[in-house]
Amino acid sequence: MNDRSVKTAVVTGGGHGIGRALCRRLAENRVKVVVADIDGDAAATVAAEIDGVAKKIDVSSEEAVGELVADVETEIGAIDMFISNAGVGFGDGDSGAISAEGGMISTKDRWGLCWNVNVMAQVYAARAVIPRMLERGGGYIVNIASAAGLLSQIGDAAYSATKHASVGFAESLAINYGDDGISVSVVCPQAVATRMIGIEDDSDGVAGGFGGNEVDGILQPAEVADIIVDQALSGRFLILTHPQVATYFQRKASDYDRWIGGMRRFRRSLAK
Numbered sequence: 001m002n003d004r005s006v007k008t009a010v011v012t013g014g015g016h017g018i019g020r021a022l023c024r025r026l027a028e029n030r031v032k033v034v035v036a037d038i039d040g041d042a043a044a045t046v047a048a049e050i051d052g053v054a055k056k057i058d059v060s061s062e063e064a065v066g067e068l069v070a071d072v073e074t075e076i077g078a079i080d081m082f083i084s085n086a087g088v089g090f091g092d093g094d095s096g097a098i099s100a101e102g103g104m105i106s107t108k109d110r111w112g113l114c115w116n117v118n119v120m121a122q123v124y125a126a127r128a129v130i131p132r133m134l135e136r137g138g139g140y141i142v143n144i145a146s147a148a149g150l151l152s153q154i155g156d157a158a159y160s161a162t163k164h165a166s167v168g169f170a171e172s173l174a175i176n177y178g179d180d181g182i183s184v185s186v187v188c189p190q191a192v193a194t195r196m197i198g199i200e201d202d203s204d205g206v207a208g209g210f211g212g213n214e215v216d217g218i219l220q221p222a223e224v225a226d227i228i229v230d231q232a233l234s235g236r237f238l239i240l241t242h243p244q245v246a247t248y249f250q251r252k253a254s255d256y257d258r259w260i261g262g263m264r265r266f267r268r269s270l271a272k
């Protein structure tokens with residue numbers, strides 16, 4: 001499959017941030033884009049801008065994800081690319097990595113929400129769409145994880161653990177279905193200028209980030225979307241929008257204990 005053969009794509013979390021930029025980039029390539037988001041107004045705004053289709057959905061419901069896939073295939077056409085981009089992060093509460101509640105963004109069950117949105121929603125999407133893609137002989141699955149899924153996000157244990165699970169699930173998909181024409185990509189960015197790191201959509205501000213994730217610079221969603229779409233279409237599994245992450249990942253693998261020591265030092269430096 002190449003760029004031109006992607007006619008229909010679904011982007012979850014398409015109402016804001018990286019998802020919105022992915023919708024715009026795909027629409028530039030004449031792809032019919034389904035903008036799926038729990039924020040129905042934001043999805044409608046993006047869909048109107050790109051002549052796409054808005055769907056209000058909570059991706060943590062398997063039933064809703066199944067209905068989304070079935071409805072899109074009936075109403076619009078075969079889904080050639082499904083991008084599971086919706087994600088949440090709350091920050092550790094007062095008790096640090098063991099806390100149940102959220103810190104920076106208040107919630108009582110940050111672990112449950114992170115598992116359901118960052119991991120299970122990607123499982124539900126794959127379950128719903130891969131059998132259809134297999135029947136057609138191929139398709140693209142693009143799952144947005146995070147550099148925290150290869151390394152760690154200081155100050156957010158639930159985010160780090162669930163993003164590792166997202167990477168692990170994408171590996172299994174690639175190994176299981178790669179021979180059958182399913183191209184699987186997992187995306188592991190560091191800081192991107194979105195609401196997730198405290199930067200509003202379309203704001204000029206570049207001050208944001210937390211827990212040191214901004215250390216290598218904050219990319220704009222549009223640059224990240226270009227990298228993701230180009231590399232997914234070229235069939236790359238691991239998409240690193242911030243190339244330094246490859247070096248950090250190699251250092252971690254080559255001496256895990258030393259890497260943990262370095263991260264402790266980094267955490268202490270952030271607390272000063």
Ligand SMILES: NC(=O)c1ccc[n+]([C@@H]2O[C@H](COP(=O)([O-])OP(=O)(O)OC[C@H]3O[C@@H](n4cnc5c(N)ncnc54)[C@H](O)[C@@H]3O)[C@@H](O)[C@H]2O)c1
Pocket residue numbers: 012013014015016017018019036037038039042057058059060085086087088089117144145146147188189190191192193194195196197
């Ligand atoms: N911004 C960063 O620095 C950064 C870095 C690495 C990875 N990521 C990942 O990128 C992805 C996109 O995040 P973003 O930075 O654009 O943040 P964002 O908060 O701007 O966008 C997230 C989108 O997901 C939607 N969403 C949240 N829960 C949902 C649900 N249950 N059902 C449907 N939609 C839901 C939100 O409404 C929003 O439109 C996430 O998976 C995030 O973890 C972001």
